[in-house]
Every structure is written in C-alpha cells, then in structure tokens.
Amino acid sequence: MAGSDTFAEIIDGDVFNYYSNGQWNKSSSGKYVPIINPTTRKTHFKVQACTQEEVNKVIESAKTAQKLWAKTPLWKRAELLHKAAAILKEHKAPIAECLVKEIAKPRKDAVTEVVRSGDLVSYCAEEGVRVLGEGKFLVSDSFPGNDRTKYCLTSKIPLGVVLAIPPFNYPVNLAVSKIAPALISGNSIVLKPPTQGAVAALHMVHCFHLAGFPKGLISCVTGKGSEIGDFLTMHPGVNCISFTGGDTGIAISKKSAMIPLQMELGGKDACIVLEDADLDLVAANIVKGGFSYSGQRCTAVKVALVMESVADILVKKINDKVAKLTVGPPEDDNDITPVVTESSANYIEGLVMDAKKKGATFCQEYRREGNLIWPLLLDNVRPDMRIAWEEPFGPVLPVIRINSVEEGIHHCNASNFGLQGLKDSGIGSQGITNSINMMTKIKTTVINLPTPSYSMG
Ligand SMILES: NC(=O)C1=CN([C@@H]2O[C@H](COP(=O)(O)OP(=O)(O)OC[C@H]3O[C@@H](n4cnc5c(N)ncnc54)[C@H](OP(=O)(O)O)[C@@H]3O)[C@@H](O)[C@H]2O)C=CC1
Numbered sequence: 001m002a003g004s005d006t007f008a009e010i011i012d013g014d015v016f017n018y019y020s021n022g023q024w025n026k027s028s029s030g031k032y033v034p035i036i037n038p039t040t041r042k043t044h045f046k047v048q049a050c051t052q053e054e055v056n057k058v059i060e061s062a063k064t065a066q067k068l069w070a071k072t073p074l075w076k077r078a079e080l081l082h083k084a085a086a087i088l089k090e091h092k093a094p095i096a097e098c099l100v101k102e103i104a105k106p107r108k109d110a111v112t113e114v115v116r117s118g119d120l121v122s123y124c125a126e127e128g129v130r131v132l133g134e135g136k137f138l139v140s141d142s143f144p145g146n147d148r149t150k151y152c153l154t155s156k157i158p159l160g161v162v163l164a165i166p167p168f169n170y171p172v173n174l175a176v177s178k179i180a181p182a183l184i185s186g187n188s189i190v191l192k193p194p195t196q197g198a199v200a201a202l203h204m205v206h207c208f209h210l211a212g213f214p215k216g217l218i219s220c221v222t223g224k225g226s227e228i229g230d231f232l233t234m235h236p237g238v239n240c241i242s243f244t245g246g247d248t249g250i251a252i253s254k255k256s257a258m259i260p261l262q263m264e265l266g267g268k269d270a271c272i273v274l275e276d277a278d279l280d281l282v283a284a285n286i287v288k289g290g291f292s293y294s295g296q297r298c299t300a301v302k303v304a305l306v307m308e309s310v311a312d313i314l315v316k317k318i319n320d321k322v323a324k325l326t327v328g329p330p331e332d333d334n335d336i337t338p339v340v341t342e343s344s345a346n347y348i349e350g351l352v353m354d355a356k357k358k359g360a361t362f363c364q365e366y367r368r369e370g371n372l373i374w375p376l377l378l379d380n381v382r383p384d385m386r387i388a389w390e391e392p393f394g395p396v397l398p399v400i401r402i403n404s405v406e407e408g409i410h411h412c413n414a415s416n417f418g419l420q421g422l423k424d425s426g427i428g429s430q431g432i433t434n435s436i437n438m439m440t441k442i443k444t445t446v447i448n449l450p451t452p453s454y455s456m457g
C-alpha cells in the first residue's frame with residue numbers, strides 16, 4: 001500500500017495525488033474527497049478533488065500524447081501492456097488491501113480481482129495484436145457495374161482520447177477492461193475512478209506508470225462524479241466514453257456529444273426454475289450467483305422465478321445454504337460483508353420494507369448493523385413490490401412463484417433492464433474484442449488502378 005517505497009509518490013501527506021502528464025500531482029483546489037470505509041463507516045482514505053482547469057490540462061496532454069502513441073508500433077504497445085500486467089500482479093497484495101478498505105470486498109476476492117485484471121491486460125495485448133494486425137482487402141468487381149479497377153484496403157485506427165468511468169464494485173478490473181483496449185488500439189486514456197475504489201485504481205495506474213508508458217497517455221483524475229462528471233463527459237476533447245455503472249449512464253448518453261459510447265448499466269438478472277430442474281444444483285447456483293460479494297455484481301442473480309410446484313422444496317434448499325453464509329468484515333473473508341455505502345444500505349432497506357408492507361414472506365429475520373445487511377431471501381414476492389423490478393445491489397434475493405414458463409418469460413421481458421447492452425442496461429457490450437472494435441474506426445484506402453487487373457494468380 002502507499003507508504004511502501006513502490007507507491008510512496010502517489011500520496012502527499014494523507015491525501016492521494018491524481019495522475020497527469022506522467023506524474024503524481026496535488027490539486028490546486030486544496031480540497032479532498034473522503035473515502036469512507038464501509039465497515040467502520042469512518043474516513044479511511046482521501047483523494048484530491050480535481051478542478052475543471054486540471055481536467056482541461058489532462059485532456060490537452062492526452063491529446064498530444066495520443067498523436068505519438070498512434071505511431072508507436074503495435075508490438076511495442078503490446079509489450080508495454082504485458083509489462084504493466086506483470087507489475088500489477090506483482091503488487092496484488094497492497095492493491096487488494098485498498099479494495100478491502102474502500103469497498104469491503106472479501107480479501108480473497110480482492111486478490112482475485114487484481115490477478116484477473118493483470119490477466120485481462122495481457123490477454124488484451126494479445127487480442128489487440130490479432131485484431132488490429134489485420135485489415136481487409138477488397139476488389140471492386142464484386143459490385144454491379146464495376147470492373148476490377150480499384151483495390152480497397154481497410155484497417156482499424158484509434159479514435160483519440162477515451163474517457164473511462166468504471167463503477168465501485170470492480171474498480172480495478174472494470175477500469176483495466178477500458179484502459180487496455182483503449183491503449184492497444186492507439187488511444188490515450190483519461191480515467192475517472194469511482195470514489196469508493198479510487199485508491200485501488202490509483203495504485204493500479206501507478207503500475208502502468210512504472211511500466212513506462214509515455215507522459216500524458218494515461219491520466220487519472222479524482223473527484224466526485226456528481227461534481228466533475230458532467231464536465232468530463234461533455235468535454236469537447238473526449239472522443240469516446242466507456243462507462244460502467246447505474247442510471248448515471250442513461251443521463252450521460254443524453255448529454256454527451258456525438259461520440260461512440262459504451263454503456264454497461266444496471267440489470268435485474270433472472271433465474272427461471274422449471275419443474276425438471278436439478279434443484280440441488282439450482283440452489284447452489286442461486287446462492288453463489290445471488291450472494292457473492294453481497295449481491296453487488298452486475299451479473300448477480302437478482303430475481304428467481306420458480307414454478308409453484310417446486311418452490312417449497314427449492315426455497316428450503318436455498319435457505320439451508322443461506323444459513324451457512326458467514327457474515328462480517330471483509331478482512332476475515334466473510335461471504336457477506338458491509339455494502340458499499342450507507343445510502344446503498346438505506347436503499348436496500350427501502351426495498352425490503354416495501355416488500356414487508358406488501359406481504360412478502362421473510363425466510364430470515366431482516367437484520368442490519370451499519371452497512372452490514374444479513375443475507376435475506378424473500379419468498380412470495382409479487383409484481384406490485386418494488387423488489388420484483390428494482391436492483392437491490394445487496395444481499396437480498398426475491399423469489400417470485402410462477403405457474404408457467406411463459407409467466408416467467410413475460411416477467412423478464414416486462415423489465416426495463418436487459419443486461420449486456422439492451423434497454424436500460426446500456427449500449428454495446430464490454431469484452432476485449434468488442435471494446436477494441438468500439439474504440440477504433442475503420443479507415444478505408446482506395447487505390448485506383450490505371451487498367452483493370454485480373455492477373456492475380
Ligand atoms: N453492466 C455491467 O457490466 C455492470 C453494471 N454495474 C452497475 O453499476 C451500478 C453500481 O455501481 P455504482 O458505482 O454505484 O454506479 P454509479 O452509476 O453510481 O457510478 C458509476 C461511476 O459513475 C461516476 N459518476 C457519478 N456521477 C457521474 C456523472 N454525473 N458523470 C460522470 N460520472 C459520474 C461514479 O463516480 P463517483 O463514485 O465519484 O460518484 C462512478 O465512477 C449498478 O447499477 C450495477 O448494476 C456494475 C458493474 C458492471
């Protein structure tokens with residue numbers, strides 16, 4: 001962690017610096033943003049509250065650096081990414097420790113996140129070489145009315161400055177899933193990390209710094225999304241936005257200029273259970289899917305639609321497993337840890353109370369201490385309850401009993417969400433190849449031939 005020699009320069013006093021023009025800087029605002037430890041509910045870290053002027057400078061240097069980077073050979077870009085990945089993995093322990101303190105991620109999962117991020121960066125470097133290393137060659141006589149008098153060559157070129165805004169739940173992994181594709185494609189990157197998770201992200205950025213990327217190519221500005229967010233997303237110097245998070249993404253898509261947007265937003269992932277299902281397998285997967293990292297995953301199971309005829313048995317099997325989940329601080333690797341903020345805990349509680357008022361069956365007693373909410377299965381949830389539709393992003397799972405598969409499918413289709421890039425869940429899909437394609441555009445070069453050329457072979 002900061003304080004150790006490797007990361008000493010990223011902190012000044014007790015406030016973490018922001019990263020611009022290849023160095024760690026203190027903001028001229030003289031202000032900081034506190035990061036509250038979800039477990040203790042006390043300020044654990046502080047990050048700079050960057051100003052709009054500092055954002056302008058960061059974008060300016062990102063623009064300049066990108067022009068040279070686009071001319072850097074693809075193999076060299078890949079080589080630097082592999083180096084950053086190795087440094088990141090080498091420092092998994094201090095970075096994971098930040099995740100434990102900032103977002104209450106169980107320690108083992110925090111280490112996994114960092115290692116997985118390093119692997120993603122390396123994979124992206126390799127995929128980039130494959131995807132960007134080839135273009136297309138087209139001949140003109142496939143189109144009616146043409147002889148073979150033109151050759152057309154296409155290749156993928158970078159967009160310019162990519163703005164990356166990840167959410168709190170995977171502040172390292174979902175940041176590198178934007179940074180690595182942007183860089184391998186020849187773009188520069190401006191990262192605005194989530195406030196909860198910013199310090200882990202700053203450590204990760206330092207690993208890229210240590211790998212030796214050119215000055216200005218990577219920047220990381222900190223500050224509340226609600227304060228500098230609009231300024232960043234509406235900035236004329238930004239050529240592409242890759243955002244993962246909640247409804248904020250819908251607002252961004254309405255405000256941003258005509259630039260490519262990658263939006264991975266909220267979801268209400270359903271699990272439909274039919275009569276012939278293997279109920280032990282289902283129960284195990286529902287508990288893993290619904291309660292890992294206390295339900296704070298975009299891919300979490302967020303509603304179970306269960307055929308009435310098997311519901312009693314399945315609910316019992318799920319309850320038996322829920323009873324075995326350990327609850328407590330992330331330092332002890334508990335299954336259920338405090339949710340990220342007090343407002344998040346209040347929101348979850350609001351959904352639970354609404355369900356209670358409207359008659360849902362509580363399989364466990366509702367229990368909360370600070371941000372820590374004990375795992376809760378709500379049976380007999382009906383469509384008039386908010387939790388049937390809204391995303392708790394916490395350890396509370398609703399069961400809706402259905403009488404036909406069509407009823408289950410109808411419920412899923414009636415949702416505003418459609419995870420992985422449909423409806424209110426966003427635009428486009430993340431994933432390494434998709435991101436590389438999204439962060440590039442096709443350049444077409446047409447060569448006019450003096451005479452038709454059919455002599456190829
Ligand atoms: N589809 C997917 O792949 C995934 C989706 N998610 C979704 O993310 C949500 C939880 O993450 P959470 O972090 O709470 O989401 P938020 O939408 O609250 O925040 C996401 C990011 O946006 C920033 N932000 C806030 N306001 C603005 C603004 N006006 N302009 C620009 N940026 C802004 C936040 O910064 P700050 O923290 O400083 O406010 C944060 O970095 C859930 O809905 C979940 O489903 C999560 C993971 C994956």
Ligand SMILES: O=C(O)[C@H](O)COP(=O)(O)O
Nearest residue numbers: 169170174296297298299
């Ligand atoms: O965004 C998320 O919530 C994560 O990318 C989910 O990843 P996982 O399903 O592999 O935990």
